[in-house]
Amino acid sequence: MYTHSIILSLIFANLLLFSGLPPTAAAGGSWRLLQRNVGISAMHMQLLQNDRVVMYDRTDFGPSNLSLPGGKCLRDPTAKIKVDCTAHSIEYNVITNTFRPLMVLSDVWCSSGSVSPDGTLVQTGGFNSGERRVRTFKPCSTCDWKEIPLALSARRWYATNHILPDGRQIIIGGRRQFNYEFYPKDRATQNVFDLRFLAETNDIGIENNLYPFVFLQPDGNLFIFANNRAILFDYTKNGVVRKFPAIPDGQHRNYPSTGSAVMLPLKVDAKFIEVEVLVCGGAPIGSYDRANHGIFVDALRTCARIKITDRNPQWVMETMPQPRVMVDMLLLPNGNVLLINGGSAGAAGWEIGRKPVLNPVIYHTNNPVGKRFELQNPTTIPRMYHSTAILLRDGRVLVGGSNPHAGYNFTGVLYPTELRLEAFSPSYLDPEFAYLRPAIQFPASSAKLRHGQALKVGFTVPGKVDSTKLSVTILSPSFNTHSFSMNQRLLILSTGKYRLRGNKKYEVEVTIPGSGNVAPSGYYILYLVHKEIPSVGIWVQIG
Ligand SMILES: *[C@@H]1O[C@H](CO)[C@@H](O)[C@H](O)[C@H]1NC(C)=O
Ligand SMILES: *[C@@H]1O[C@H](CO)[C@@H](O)[C@H](O)[C@H]1NC(C)=O
Secondary structure, rough: HHHHHHHHHHHHHHHHHHOOOOOOOOEEEEEEEEEEOOOOOEEEEEOOOOEEEEEEOOOOOOOOOOOHHHHOOOOOOOOOOOOEEEEEEEEOOOOEEEEEEEOOOOOOOOEEEOOOOOOEEEEEEOHHHOOOOOOEEEOOOOHHHEEOOOOOOOOOOEEEEEEEOOOOOOEEEOOOOOEEEOOOOHHHOOEEEEEHHHOOOOOOOOOOEEEEEEOOOOOOOOEEEOEEEEEEEEEEOOOEEEOOOOOOOOOOOOEEEOEEEEEEOOOOOOOOOEEEEEEEEEEEOOOOHHHHHOOOOOOOOEEEEEEEEOOOOOOEEEEEOOOOOOEEEEOOOOEEEEEEEEEEEEOOOOOOOOOHHHHOOEOOOOOOOOOOEEEEEOOOOOOOOOEEEEEEOOEEEEEEOOOOOOOOEEEEEEEEOOOOOEEEEEEEHHHHHHHOOOEEEEEEOEEEEOOEEEEEEEOOOOOOOHHEEEEEEEEEEEEEEEEEEEOOOOEEEEEEEOOEOOOEEEEEEEEEEOOOOOOEEEEEEEEEOOOEEEEOEEEEEOO
């Protein structure tokens, strides 16, 4: 009897957890609608060091819901509508919750980018008129996009970018491009370089490994993942350094079977930095074709985690609360991972995603396997194909976009083009944790730091402090599109002793990583974390 009732309650608990029902009142986190209509659908997002977010969709699918200022119009002979006087990019100001239209001059659809060390957003590629362009956006209140024609050697559509220690970026892949290139270029790197791995993982006849997952490693190599396989790649010698085992199920995790991936937080106090990668969601092989024939297969319900610095690394499989395709994965300031957006069936592409997953899930990185997933309160807005999510300095997550249509379609479709912006506050922002929340007193915002330097961080905590549960982390804001966050990395800094400096005031000395392979030069958000509750972050510039 006893065993029986335990089994029953386990089944019941599982049903609650996995049924996709609204979570109980015990679930944490909250949602707030920020804007009903920003005029465009945020298909790509990047947070800049002035707390403004640059967003854009595409220029070739008709007028948006926001006019360009001063009667400006875009003339693009390759677009469906040749003269378009509406905006397809905006700058959203997080602090004032306002936005202004920006003007891109060519098609930025399904493109990629990185922020350079001086804080300029450098965006690459797109479609037709935009496929070989580079565009830059300097953060300032009146700045707009600048475009550099024919700046790329190859067409880049659905490519992945990563910032490099020398300040250049590498641009990897894209449709029909099994190669990579650099920007800016020098004489030695004018051309494109072959990357056979991309041809090898493009293995079922349709293009199926787009937006590969790329992470710069502390040893200077790049970890590159596509579908179920991964390599360690030396971009300076154009050579594969190491091949990792395939994820045993052989399933697909890149566009159009879009899952996502993060490099888990790096603890930089150790002599040898261990690196783990977590890949979640995706869609079984064939999902895209079947969805185009009206059969919407359940997405993958797995995450796969691997310690790539092990001598003999193996994938460890875990089970998410729901199947999930087009899931965004965001590193949170405390080292946990947020899974947000996407659906439970179908694939990425026009009209073929189904069963929106409205609940974010927090993945507790350091819990034992089986105790890592925590459901959060749901939104009411489906965020399907072409939706986005980025972490803000105050710990909230900005969520936008969702447009599985070839136009702005607001009526008569399953998931209308979304012009709304929301903020999700993970449970660490719930009021009950206010007594634990630290506040940073110094350094001043935008402090300029050198690699390897010591930095004093002062902070206050309202309640009792557990000094064994304090940490200082820095996060590089990522370029988010198609469920992947390029350049996303969270570093847990090496710290000295936490010292009391007065009533509820504390100080700690941290060391900024010495290597540009660990912390590429650029802007980071620095957080103080106490018992998994993060402070509001401050901007710092490294290098
Ligand atoms: C934007 O949408 C609103 C309704 O949501 C509509 O009234 C307005 O005319 C639209 N504006 C543009 C520029 O399309
Ligand atoms: C979206 O709207 C356009 C017109 O703006 C129309 O041609 C297209 O068929 C619509 N798509 C869907 C899926 O309804």
